[in-house]
Amino acid sequence: MAREEDAIPFDRSCDALIIGAGFYGAEIALELRRLGLPDVLLVDRAPAIMRRASYANQARVHNGYHYPRALATAERSRANFEAFVSEYADAVLPDMTSLYAIAAGSRVSPAQFETFCRIIGAPCQPAPRHFATLFDPALIEQAFLTRELVFDATRLAARLERALAEAGVTLRLNTEVHILGAAETGVAIQAGPERIHARHVVNATYADIEFAGVPLASRVRKELAEMLLIAPPPELRGIGITVMDGPFFSAMPFPAAGLHSLSHVRYTPHAANETPEPETLAPQRSNRDAMLRDSTRYLPCLSRARVAGSMFEMKATLMRNEHDDGRPILIERAATMPRVLSVLGAKIDNIYEVRSYLRTQDWGAP
Ligand SMILES: Cc1cc2nc3c(=O)[nH]c(=O)nc-3n(C[C@H](O)[C@H](O)[C@H](O)COP(=O)(O)OP(=O)(O)OC[C@H]3O[C@@H](n4cnc5c(N)ncnc54)[C@H](O)[C@@H]3O)c2cc1C
Incomplete structure (x- = not known):
């Protein structure tokens, strides 16, 4: 029986169409070119690449410390950290000091944190006195000097833009995409005014992953998150601080804006859901005062931080x-449309798992 999708002529065809030009979509497009697909199209509704979660995040290149309750994620982060830092050296802040502080009432004790770091092989030693005295001793049991870094999302975007152009990936911006259905030897796509036939489709739309037009078997939780951008007091310049493990906070350099980001486990999340409706970033009442007030109790010098937004x-x-805080990568082929691959990149360094997966797949003759 003829499919409806095949009846209307296509405006264009391609070997692979990637929906979403965040870090994941851009990297997947590059990998598919390296795998020999000649005609790769990367499409985003935004006016530039990496405008959404790939920009507005805490910029941490995870090295495992964050996940004492998710050993597999901690070990994957450890395995990816050096690879990421070396591959993206030009977009990683090279000389950041990273402190992890264990709060009174934390779900891990200082001794447990040290043991955990030893198990995953992550550098960890008691913080020198001039760092330890940054914290209120009544609220922080112990601070540790660790090795973690941050990336500069603007540099990452510039680098990816160059790489996409050099690799001959066709980039189409300001274009909304919707998967129409399976078509003969491929997938029918509506991309702006055009109907496109793609042999393969990758749905790399992150928070909109369920709305690209293909069902997802895994359930996704979405949470509207607020991070403050602050001009830190001089003592915090070049220092990233994470207070573990419970309703505490992180203050990390945010190189893309030359500021620090401040996120708080209790006040950063505004609302969470798993409804079938696409989300909008509706203006919210800011939690900035609560975030800063509570973090300042642990790190008194934050009282001199200036909130930039x-x-x-x-x-x-x-x-x-x-x-369990695990942050594995999700790679899912749609049962009804096996030529569509959905990828949810839980954190930036998971890109190595995606590349490995793509290399195991048969992309067929061009
Ligand atoms: C608050 C917060 C803090 C985080 N902190 C960290 C951290 O410190 N370290 C870390 O490693 N990770 C962190 N992450 C996770 C990290 O940001 C994500 O793993 C990563 O950015 C996902 O990249 P992506 O390309 O999949 O998504 P995105 O960058 O969001 O890209 C998806 C793109 O799809 C486009 N799109 C969606 N639907 C359509 C459509 N129908 N048509 C066309 N285009 C469409 C969007 O416009 C967007 O550009 C954090 C995330 C958040 C939200």
Whole structure:
């Protein structure tokens, strides 16, 4: 029986169409070119690449410390950290000091944190006195000097833009995409005014992953997140601080704006849901005062931070990791449309798992 999708002529065809030009979509497009697909199209509704979660995040290149309750994620982060830092050296702040501080009432004790770091092989030593005295000793049990870095999202975007042009990936911006259905030897796509036939489709739309037109078997939790951008007091310049493990906070350099980001486990999330409706970043009442007030109790010098503004972004995580903090990559082929691959990149360094997966797939003869 003839399919409806095949009846109307296509305006264009391509080997692969990637929906979403965030860090993941851009990297996937490059990998597919390296795998020999001649005609790769990368499409985003935004006016430039990396405008959404790939910009508005805490910029941490994870090295495992964050995940004492999710060992597999901690180990994957450790395995990816040096690879990421070396591959993207020009977009990583090279000389950041990273402190992890264990708060009184934390779910891990200082001794447990040290043991955990030893298990995953992550550098960790008691923080020298001039760092330890940054914290209120009544609220912080111990601070550790660790090795973690941050990336500069603007540099990453510039680098990817150059790489996409050099690789001959066709980039189409300001273009909304919707998957229409399976078509003969491919997938029918509506991209702006055009109907496109793609042999393969990758849905790399992160917070909108369920709305590209293909069903997702995994359940995704979305949370509207607020991060403050602050001009830190001089003592915090070049220092990233993470207070563990519970309703505490992180203050990290945010090189793309020359400021620090401040996120708080209790006040950064505004609302969470798993409704079938696309989300908008509706203006919210800011939690900035509560965030800063509570963080200042632990790190008194924050009282001299100047708030420059808030970044709002939708955070997408897997429901199955709601209670263990795990951040695995999701790679899912649609049962009804096996030529569509959905990829949810839970954190930036998971890109190495995606590349490995793409290399195992048969992309067929061009
Ligand atoms: C608050 C917050 C803090 C985070 N902190 C960190 C951190 O410190 N370290 C870390 O490694 N990770 C962090 N992450 C996770 C990280 O940001 C994501 O893993 C990563 O950015 C996902 O990249 P992406 O390309 O999949 O998504 P995005 O960058 O969001 O790209 C998706 C793109 O799809 C486009 N799109 C969506 N639907 C359509 C459509 N129908 N048609 C056309 N275009 C469409 C969007 O415009 C967007 O550009 C954080 C995330 C958040 C939200």
